[in-house]
Amino acid sequence: MANHVIKNKIRQLRFEHEQMTQSALASSVGVTRQTILSLEACRYSPSLELAFRIAQVFQVPLEEIFQYSPD
Amino acid sequence: MDISAREKSIWIEFIITGTVSAYYFFASYMLSGWAQIASYEMGLVVTNAIILSIVASIILYGLFAREAPEDKDERDLTIESKGNACGYYALAILCGLFVAFIMLSEGRVLSGKAITINGPVAMHLILIALMISALFKQASQLFHYRRG
Numbered sequence: 011m012a013n014h015v016i017k018n019k020i021r022q023l024r025f026e027h028e029q030m031t032q033s034a035l036a037s038s039v040g041v042t043r044q045t046i047l048s049l050e051a052c053r054y055s056p057s058l059e060l061a062f063r064i065a066q067v068f069q070v071p072l073e074e075i076f077q078y079s080p081d
Numbered sequence: 082m083d084i085s086a087r088e089k090s091i092w093i094e095f096i097i098t099g100t101v102s103a104y105y106f107f108a109s110y111m112l113s114g115w116a117q118i119a120s121y122e123m124g125l126v127v128t129n130a131i132i133l134s135i136v137a138s139i140i141l142y143g144l145f146a147r148e149a150p151e152d153k154d155e156r157d158l159t160i161e162s163k164g165n166a167c168g169y170y171a172l173a174i175l176c177g178l179f180v181a182f183i184m185l186s187e188g189r190v191l192s193g194k195a196i197t198i199n200g201p202v203a204m205h206l207i208l209i210a211l212m213i214s215a216l217f218k219q220a221s222q223l224f225h226y227r228r229g
Contacts, residue, residue: 041154041155041156042087042151042156042157043085044083044084044085044088044156044226045154045155045156047083053229054156054229056155057155059155060155
């Protein structure tokens with residue numbers, strides 16, 4: 011499986027949501043801050059459950075946060 | 082370095098395992114020839130290694146990891162399973178090598194002299210396999226934590 015295939019807009023969405031900190035997002039979705047850091051850097055692809063939890067926090071559809079780009 | 086409490090704890094485990102392994106290898110090398118390791122000599126080395134690991138744990142955890150690691154999240158579990166897989170492969174390879182080594186040494190192919198695989202020697206080989214596989218597991222976990 012190729013790396014960096016799933017891109018995301020978590021960082022952008024955090025800033026659009028009153029500059030939410032990584033720690034605040036991490037505690038909202040039940041992961042560590044380092045996991046959010048890795049997600050934002052596209053070094054880690056989240057599970058479907060975590061992706062849905064992040065979408066729920068930002069109240070946007072999943073596909074608005076995560077984009078699958080095979081190329 | 083941006084590091085979680087869990088990663089810090091793995092770093093400490095890695096340092097302790099490395100220190101204990103280094104002591105163990107050095108001490109067992111200094112024994113009177115490992116082909117004739119006596120039970121009491123091995124017992125002493127293993128006891129010292131256990132004491133060293135306890136003292137190192139108290140010092141390192143006391144100095145660098147006073148806060149308890151947070152609950153494991155899905156990334157921690159993924160990295161842990163990758164580390165376990167790496168440790169398992171190392172253990173399987175080492176066990177295969179030791180079986181081959183025992184078979185060859187029984188046939189006096191390796192060194193031209195007989196090596197008796199008695200209890201202490203078998204324990205020595207098992208401990209080596211366990212230490213090296215633990216080092217591989219922890220190194221793999223640290224690699225994946227650093228890589229992301």
